[in-house]
Amino acid sequence: MSWLDEIRWTADGLVPVIAQEADTGTILMFAWMNRESLALTAEEGYAVYWSRSRNKLWRKGEESGHRQKVREIRLDCDEDVILLKVEQAGGIACHTGRHHCFFRILRDGQWETVDPVLKSPETIYR
Template identity: 65%
Template sequence: MTDSDEWLEAIKWDAQGLVPAIAQESGTGKILMMAWMNRDALRLTRASGHAVYWSRSRGKLWHKGEESGHQQVVRSIRIDCDADVVLIEVEQKGGIACHTGRHSCFYRELDATGGWAEVDPVIRDPQAIYGRA
């Protein structure tokens, strides 16, 4: 650990060395997505000014927008009162944060019948973004 990494020690990492990270849109305050970060992801996010996450399914760092071009430019990085959640205020490039082609990953809302209603539209077909469904 270098002196410049001391800020990472304030974070309460889970048993796998991860912390949940919430991406919030600068200006609107809208929650765009939640992902996981490890120390390297958070360190790279700070150093590069672009959001970098840890993909649990792929077991590797994931630079947001590396395939889609929908990068997240970091405006600020915060931690909550318990230091166990990171909040990243971002400028969402391309207006799409979700791999489903929507602005936000939180596009389903519990309705009065107890079902999940899709309340936000697909902005761009994911197959057109990623070349696969």
């Protein structure tokens, strides 16, 4: 049996993935992987996700240069969530140009943006 067979994939053949900055513990982003993207991630050492909206493999940083070098791949106790501990190139993980994707906090019933844009998306994506 392959290590990939030990994962509890969704009915769509996907598994949720959390990318965490290895050095700081900051949760950078959430994404999805299929068997191929997870196998490629393990093989290449860089995060490869599955884009549900584009229905294709997505190598993190392929356009922006903000690649994620994978230090560890972990599987949770229920075998249905992957945790990637990564080194985030360029310090930007979010397509909005922020360090991470969780830049809004709920305060008094309203979402408030609490983290700055580090680089304009217009300059990141051509």
